[in-house]
Amino acid sequence: MSERAETGRIGVDPTLLARVTAEVAEAFDGDERVAETFSRIMTDNLASVTERLGDGTTFVLTGDIPAMWLRDSGAQVRPYLVLAAEDPALTEVLVGVLRRQLEFIVLDPYANAFKRGPEPSWHADDETEMGPQIWERKYEIDSLCFPLDLGHLLWRVTGRTDVVDSRYAAAAEATLALWELEQDHSRSTYRFQRRSCPPTDTLTSDGRGTPVGWTGMSWSAFRPSDDACTHHYNVPGNMFAHAVLGRLEELAAAGLLEEELGRRAAALRAQIGEGIETHGRVTLADGGEVYAYEVDGLGSQLVMDDANMPSLLSAPLSGYLAPDDPRYLATREVLLSERNPYYYAGSAARGIGSPHTPERYVWPIALAVQGLTSLDEEEKRRIVRLLCDTTGGTGLMHEGFDCDDPSRFTREWFSWANAMFCELVLDVSGRRLPSR
Template structure:
């Protein structure tokens, strides 16, 4: 039996609520179910019965059927079949309408094994199906799910814009979940535990609202939706929060400024709280960068000017400004121009303060310039990467740059260095969280610690390269390391595939499906080969 260690402090695990005889997926997904795949890895069939799936979408089912003729390897196809529909199968916890407006759709999406809705996860869970999204007024459509997520995220941001994870809406009738880890948190500004599951301020959470909004608009052209309900108000809350989080630690005369956000937690893990009594590490003024107290892993930043989140925020702010431009008279005068300028300023700040010299880059990559993971504006920087998106590795995936950007290429080489060369000699590893081993080699992070690689990082690696050999190698490692479950885990020991965390991690599963659909367009021949040992 594999070791399940992820998020043990949370007391509520979600099950499927569509029928009395439906199993709790958290338990159901802990063992492989028949029929097993026909390949050497004998992967389980992990979808719930149709009556127990939380949302059925014919376009997804049709896509799964059609991909059977595109994916030749039986184990690769089984993994796609299990992973791609995982959010729809298991994580649409509730769908309905607002109590005060029957036209306002709401969708409560859980991460998987935690009965709460993360802004980041829910936006990315929806993005798994972006290629199938089209305009529709049908309440049982993918477009309706998207609108429900956007509307509910807007409500959350208006309630608590510094928070990252939220409780079920009162209309759902679902009881709030208990977060034992947050019981003793001291947070400024305070929040209501009946509405908020956890209040870690993460810049990428604000960017996630922009992301899901931009994705919906680009796919549907449904401008009118954004002029209704509370979207414009929530957008203003995002802008106001980001702007105030540019506040530095010190004033020009040296006095310590009041921080808009503080967080402390009683914990034995340093990544679960902020230094300096909740202030975090000092940040210089006039950088143009936005602070982030926590990373997308929900781990605290070491230096608060977190570059990947600034990248993501800048890109999606620019994309969302196009929605405001299209709204014209419905939006506040000058708002679109303000957003375009803000996005450009953050991008310039990244290039000015977030590009640093890797002391080992000149001999290995031909360039000393790399994107830093975090900086403080005083001259300190951290060169590393973490598996969670946004990451430096994923910068082309979410649109900030391209795979041909020379600085990105140098950064990518640094992120993925490690292990040994063909002669067996050890190589210098710039990224302390690149995990190397016989089971899987990929970026990990402090959230699960040294030795635990994240398949999510392998997926992102595939989506940000055109190298066939690199793609094939990563696919082989992903297929062979699921411990027979045929699901994408959060993390896996690089030396023992039976030691892993979180088999019910809907975002990672959906991302795998998204990657396979991308390969079917970019590299269809790679799906027609064998991945058997």
Template sequence: MLHSLAVISTLLGVSSLAAAGSMAFFRNTGSSCPAHYTEWATTPHAPFSTGPLRIPSMRPPPECRSFTSAAVEKALSRISAQITDPDVRQLLINIMPNTLDTAIAWHYPGKKGKPDYPYTFVITGDINAQWTRDSTNQLLPLLPYAETDASLNTLIAGLVNMQAEQIAAYPFANAYKPPARSGLVPGENGWARGDSVHPPFDLRTVFEAKFEIDSLAAFFKLSTAFWRQQQQDADSLLDMGVWRRAVTIAVELLVQLQAPTFDSEQRLTDATVRFVRTANTPTESSFGGGRGNPIRRTGMVRTLFRPSDDSVIFPFLVPANAMLAVELRALADMLDSTGDVTIASRSRRLAEDITRGIYEFGTAEHPKYGQVFAYEVDGYGSRLLMDDANVPSLLALPYLGFVNATDPIYQNTRRMLLSPDNPWYFSNGTSGLLSGIGSPHTGFRKVWPMSVAIQALTSDDQQEIVDAVRMLAASTSGLGLMHESVDIDSANGNSFTRPWFAWCNGVVSELITRVVFEYPGLL
């Protein structure tokens, strides 16, 4: 993975548009800048690559970019120079800096010598809000370059502080609005409140209140990754008081959500979180009056929604629990070093409970593939055998650090997932455009490029990896950027969702970079 690679550049980065109150370019920072990057993303721009795909140049003009890192620019030049395929080279140039170019909606760098910490608000792309999960995955692949780039280091620290502030205020949300002090006009989400959401929230802060345990895991992941790399500067850049409060709230909440639906006398236990919404699709609300379907205690933590923002069927979402177990252990190590031994011990015990629960309740014996991981379970014996493209997913378990890619249960599961025995795996042998995993979030016959990238990131088969990169390069509908999903029955992939999806751009750039480092000459 990219975040395990050595930093390429030795130059310090220089931030542009990073002063207090600065805005992303879609707020029209210059007369030559489009009003919104979606306009730019849906029109091919010259010069085009010289390969058969003629990938356009999709970076906005330098004066319109929301943040610039000299270290990332240097790394991008060096990595792209090692790619001989002109289409893949241009694709990487477009997508590796996409979050920095387009999605840093607000960055306050703080003031040196004062207890004045940096803050960063990162939008997910074409939706004007910050998802905890997306923002972590958007900046985490760029963390290695922060070692030699003070401005990038401050930018990422600002995101840790922003996430901590948001979670300390309301840990049940999946997406947040910018703080009032940013001066940004917040995105509106008219259905966010729902009909019955518990605990209630402030619409000035929360963009959407779907509770997803991977959001908290993503906060832990970014925090601990930043701390491991920047231990010397962490105290000066991170507001540790707010961060500790957010972590304590999150861990205590996760422990509460291990509780079963009914006590030993079959009485309803207290529902820590509920979500009910009137909608024209069932995935936008929750079963059981907002509680979710019944569960028995397993050691795992229940959730109401998947990382796709769709409701779960069975509340123990196995891949999200797997991610939690990994990140809680990393969090415990960090807390030990900062002297927070009580919450560290609680985090470590919770990780052990979750892991034990996954292996005891979260696996199933498949008649064709043998023992496999289930996607969702309830502790009563019900299991859902499928996968969703959104990470955390079962396909991504090695990428998340939960198992080694050679683990026999994972290998059995992988064979099942990458076949029609996974109801959300789609392939069009006629067009050969994309084969991979989709999501109920976008419907049938729509493959997510993210799943193709994860398939390659969890493989050491060079042909499988090359095939994945080629499929991804061919899936952009001539726009040179990654989409959320692609209709594999459409001509040349011209039917897709989301022209500007920064998270997927980051994951695919992570894949291409990994291939350049680990398999020189393959691209």
């Protein structure tokens, strides 16, 4: 990878940010705490994790880990995308993020995180096909969704067609080939094992994972949390893939991708969609029907949700379901209740946590998603204020916090969570990404 380039501003134009911050203050009835927290995070969050490289690409650290995750970097830039049409210099930084992601996908579409340079990975001893630029090779279907979605969003927001270039086409081709192959995991050569670790950090059956049957969905080894799937058809991941395949169709119809790639995307999208609706739904004891979090195609289904995106709760953000779809609303009702084993209610907060963090730790990411997918504007404002109340005195969002005591938290600095807070604040202020 090329050396770091000398660059100008990384972040939002200060004049634009001041104007948007004034809009935020007005939307929250003059609440200076919300406006100040938003402005500070928008100023610092991207600049603190971003390096512009000599080849014009942008490397984005996940925060307190010195590596770039495809998923995290896609989510970290979402609030900046909202403002990109008004800030050409910011757009160049975001295009650089996309181009770095696309080059990583072509390098190894099974890898979830990559290195900036020759520094050693913490996971160099993992038993899988590690390459010199790979930080971690936990295959997660959503890792391939975020970059392709980012390219489509940049096109929609800015009108720039050059973002869908030969690099984008090559990454789309690599993604299609992998998703098609992993519809039948028995044909795959992907294996992953990690020794001396929690069970959620490795795959069973000599690195192949637990058995699955054909569903039409595409197999995933790990969840967006980087925890191993219990059943290897992750439904929210396949929902995101379904939506992204539709975006590839749209780009092909606009003449930005080859027609054949668009036809392949359409065919795979239809199979995944049928698989989700046929195998990815479960009837509860009370007779209600909701989406499962994971299934195996052999009759096993897992009813839960995890805090990380894509989640079942985030299905409207992924683009699979509208926020007022009855199927989504029925599922949402279960997810935001004790019927979800990772929903916690305490004296300070209630929301979705994760098996990735301690019991009764609620995630700001999940709270932000709850707000962004809500049909109730007052619920959105309530969640923003709750997020400001639960930083443990740091003024920053964390990975998770104790729902009874927010001073107990994991990851003091978690860039993705900070970005999600800002996206929700912008949403309340009337600034949103294009709906799909």
